[in-house]
Amino acid sequence: MAKKLTDINDFGAVNLLDRITVAAEVTQPSTVKGIGDDAAVTDAPAQQHVTATALQLEGVHFDLTYTPLKHLGYKAVVAAINKIYAMNVTPAQIIVSAGLSKRFAVEHVDELFDGITIACKRYAVDIVGISLSSSLTGLALSITATGAAPKEKIVYRNGGKPTDLLCLTGNLGAAYMGLQLLKREKTVFEGNSHAQPQLEGYNYILERYLKPEAQKEVISLLDENHIVPTAMINLSEGLASETLHLCKQSGCGVRIYLERVPIAADTFKIADEMNLDAVVAALHGGDDYELLFTLPVTLHETITRELQGIDVIGHLTDVSEGAYLITPDNQAIALKAQGWNDDSQ
C-alpha cells in the first residue's frame, strides 16, 4: 500500500518552513544572518560580493517524470553556485524560493530539500533564506547564490585577449545524451505503461544529467597554482553559444579545434545507438556545468603540467578573424549559437 502523504495546506507553510529549516546549519564565517528574516546578511570585509540567480521551471528546465525531486534539488543548487565558481569565486550562501503546486505533498518537499541540503553540504554552502509559496501550474524553483572574494581574484567574461588559450574543464555532451535517453524511455513508457525503463549500462550519461557537479575542485586548483584566468564563463548552454558570449565581451575572435573538444567514450557510444551526433551534443547540448576560461599562452606548459583534467581546445584571435570551429581536415566552420534561453546573469 502506498504511504499516505501529508497535504501541504493542512500542514501549513510555517510548519513546512520550520521542518526544512532544521537541516540548514550555518557553517560559513561570512553568514551573519540566515533563514528567518526579511533578507539574508553576509559579511566579508575587504572583499567584493558576487550574486547570481538560477530560475528553474517545471516543463522547461526539468521534467519530473524522469527527474527525482532529490536530484532536482541537488541540480538546482549546482546550476546556481556554478555561476559563482564561473567568477572564480567560491560560493558561500544560497537563498531558495519555491512555488509548489497542489500535487506536491510535504514528503515531496522533504525530498526536494534533501537534495538541496546534500548539495549544500558537498559544496560547503549555507542556506540563508527559504521562501515558499503556492503555484498554479507546477514547480518553480529560484536559487540565488552569493560569494565574496578579493577584487583581484574575480574573473569576468570580458578579459580575454587574442592568443589567449581557450581552456575547458571536463567533457561535453554527456548530460545532453542522458536527457535524450530519459526522453526516449518516457516515450516508450507512454506507449506501454508496463514497459520497464532500459537504463542499465548508461550510468555515466544519466548521472551527468541527473546529478551534475559544480566546478569547486577546478577553482581550488587554479587558486593553489596562483593562476587567475583572463576570462571565464559557465557552460550552462552549449559550448558554441557560451564561447560566443565570452568572445563578444572580450572583443575577440576564436578558433576551436574540434579534435581537441573532449567528449566521453560513453557519449559517443550512446549517440551512435540513438542515431544522434555527439559533436552536436557537445556544441549545443547544454547542462554540462563545466567552465570555459582563457589563460595567457605563456602558461601553456603550466596548464599541461599542473592543471589535471583541463583541456586546451583552442585560442582567442583578433576580432577581425571571426569565430570558427576548425575540423580535423582543416575546414573552418563559423560558430553559431542555438537554443532560445539566455543565461547571462
Add this chain to the structure above:
Amino acid sequence: MAKKLTDINDFGAVNLLDRITVAAEVTQPSTVKGIGDDAAVTDAPAQQHVTATALQLEGVHFDLTYTPLKHLGYKAVVAAINKIYAMNVTPAQIIVSAGLSKRFAVEHVDELFDGITIACKRYAVDIVGISLSSSLTGLALSITATGAAPKEKIVYRNGGKPTDLLCLTGNLGAAYMGLQLLKREKTVFEGNSHAQPQLEGYNYILERYLKPEAQKEVISLLDENHIVPTAMINLSEGLASETLHLCKQSGCGVRIYLERVPIAADTFKIADEMNLDAVVAALHGGDDYELLFTLPVTLHETITRELQGIDVIGHLTDVSEGAYLITPDNQAIALKAQGWNDDSQ
C-alpha cells in the same frame, strides 16, 4: 487594427536581452559589474551585505487579466526591495529572472521591463542581472535585491523587547480591497464581455494594489533622526501573521490596539459597499508593503514629534502574556495568522 506583435522565438533571447539591457544604467557606486556576466559583483567596504529574493508566479501572485505588465514589473521590484528596507538598509541592486510563456511577445516584455526600469529609477536601484528563459505555463518572475550597510544599522526581526512600542508606516487593507474590486470586475466581465469595468472613484485602493510603493522615505527619516529600530519586518502578508513572526523571533508577546490600526477612509467605504470587513482586510489582507517596527518606549515623544506618518499601534509584552488584539471595548482577541504563503527570507 491591432498592432502586429513580435514573436519572441523569432526575435531571439540574445536580441531581447540586448533590447532590455539598454535601459539598465549603472548609477550605484557599489555596483562593480552589472548585466552580462555569470554573476553580479558589488562592493561596499566595511559594510555587511543584505540579499533577498521575491518570486512572483502568474495565477498566484498576480492575474494578468487585471494587472498591466508595466504595473507588474514595478510591483515586483517593490516586493523585492521592500525586504531590504525592512532590514533598515537601502537597496542598491536587483537581479531579474523571467520565465516567459509563448503568449508573450517582445512588446509585452518591453512593458514588463518598462515597469521594472521605472521602479529602479524611482528607488535608485541598478539592474545588475537579467536572465530570460521560456516557461510552459505562464509568467514567472524572480527578483533578487541586494544592499549594504554598516553592521550597527542592520535591523532584524529578533531585537524587540517587552514594553517596546509597535510602530507602523502607512495604512492597511487598501491593497486587499483594491484586489477584491478588480476580482469583482473580472467576474462581471466574464459574465458579460460587453460590460465596462466600474473602477471610477476607486483610484486610491486600486493604486495601492497595482502600484504599491516601497518604504524608502521612512528608512531615510529614521536615519536622519538617528533612530535604529529594535526589530523590523516587511508587511507582505497581513498585519496579524507578520506581527506574530516578529514576536516569535523577539521572544515577546504583543498587544495591538485595534482603534490605533490605521485604515484609510476609502478602504472603509469600499468594504461597506462590497459587504467586506475592513478590519479583516487590515489584519490578513497582505500586499501592503508597509513596515512594522519596534522602538524603545523612551522614544515615544520623538516618534510623535519627528516621525510623520508613523503610528504607534501597540507594544510588545513579556512572552507569557501572549499575543492579543485589544478591541475598543477592551476585549482581548488572540492574534492568529491566516493564509498559506510564508515570506520569511
